[in-house]
Amino acid sequence: MLQDKNIIITGAGSGIGRATSELAASYGANVLCVDLSDAVDQTAAHINAAGGRAVAVQADVSDEKQVADYVAACVAEYGSVHGIYANAGVGGGGKPMLELSVEDWQRTLGVNTIGVFLAVKHTVPLFVEQGNGAIVCTASVAGLRANAGGVDYSASKAGVISIAQTVAYQLYGTGVRINAICPGLIETGMTKPVFDAARERGTEGRIGQINPTKRYGHPQEIGEMACFLLSERASYVNGQAVPVDGGLSASHPWAFPRS
Numbered sequence: 001m002l003q004d005k006n007i008i009i010t011g012a013g014s015g016i017g018r019a020t021s022e023l024a025a026s027y028g029a030n031v032l033c034v035d036l037s038d039a040v041d042q043t044a045a046h047i048n049a050a051g052g053r054a055v056a057v058q059a060d061v062s063d064e065k066q067v068a069d070y071v072a073a074c075v076a077e078y079g080s081v082h083g084i085y086a087n088a089g090v091g092g093g094g095k096p097m098l099e100l101s102v103e104d105w106q107r108t109l110g111v112n113t114i115g116v117f118l119a120v121k122h123t124v125p126l127f128v129e130q131g132n133g134a135i136v137c138t139a140s141v142a143g144l145r146a147n148a149g150g151v152d153y154s155a156s157k158a159g160v161i162s163i164a165q166t167v168a169y170q171l172y173g174t175g176v177r178i179n180a181i182c183p184g185l186i187e188t189g190m191t192k193p194v195f196d197a198a199r200e201r202g203t204e205g206r207i208g209q210i211n212p213t214k215r216y217g218h219p220q221e222i223g224e225m226a227c228f229l230l231s232e233r234a235s236y237v238n239g240q241a242v243p244v245d246g247g248l249s250a251s252h253p254w255a256f257p258r259s
């Protein structure tokens with residue numbers, strides 16, 4: 001599906017980014033794995049050991065110079081960039097609204113929203129010049145509706161959805177597509193505390209029960225959507241925020257069936 005495509009994936013040191021990197025490589029992509037953490041080295045090593053092609057770059061996605069540098073590293077390593085999955089994110093800590101400081105907001109928006117914007121800003125010129133390119137961003141169901149994160153996190157993800165919608169039109173007629181994925185609850189590094197606490201309480205079986213698929217999701221299930229959207233198979237999908245959430249966001253409020 002991504003044979004010989006040169007793809008940048010951020011947040012590749014853990015969770016959804018790591019799973020998507022491995023999946024993209026298995027679909028034939030050359031992957032530039034980006035993360036703040038040196039865990040990204042393990043992602044690239046794992047892909048290369050499995051016969052794929054990956055390079056790890058440690059960078060902060062909220063720092064414009066470092067974004068320009070990771071894009072340049074992809075060109076230097078693979079010759080071009082065909083797609084980017086701007087996925088790195090932070091949870092924000094879920095503080096109550098009145099406890100949130102301006103610094104908390106700046107940290108959350110800096111990574112989740114500005115990090116996505118910078119990924120767009122520094123790949124679009126290449127994509128427009130070559131007449132094609134695919135941008136995928138990770139938003140969240142928290143960006144669609146309430147109750148899936150703090151105010152800062154939810155607003156940061158609503159911002160990502162808006163970036164996908166508005167940038168799609170700013171790229172009118174260029175051949176470049178942009179879409180966002182809205183994951184539901186996925187077991188990753190970010191949600192580990194939720195899963196750990198539930199396992200400790202013995203309530204793990206209740207996680208994910210409010211969606212009609214009746215379970216939580218796995219990072220690979222987001223990775224499959226990301227690889228599809230990055231590929232030419234998604235050639236007519238543009239400007240969308242696609243929920244991958246077991247059906248959670250399909251409903252009006254409802255009474256949870258307690259049998």
Ligand SMILES: NC(=O)c1ccc[n+]([C@@H]2O[C@H](COP(=O)([O-])OP(=O)(O)OC[C@H]3O[C@@H](n4cnc5c(N)ncnc54)[C@H](O)[C@@H]3O)[C@@H](O)[C@H]2O)c1
Nearest residue numbers: 011013014015016036060061088089140185186188189190
């Ligand atoms: N796990 C879920 O339930 C869920 C649901 C909806 C959306 N998301 C989103 O999915 C994306 C991936 O998160 P995940 O769940 O895999 O969590 P994760 O914590 O396992 O992975 C996030 C990765 O992003 C990296 N990162 C954080 N800040 C960075 C920065 N400034 N620069 C570079 N890398 C940075 C981290 O080091 C980490 O490796 C995030 O955008 C998150 O908001 C997750």
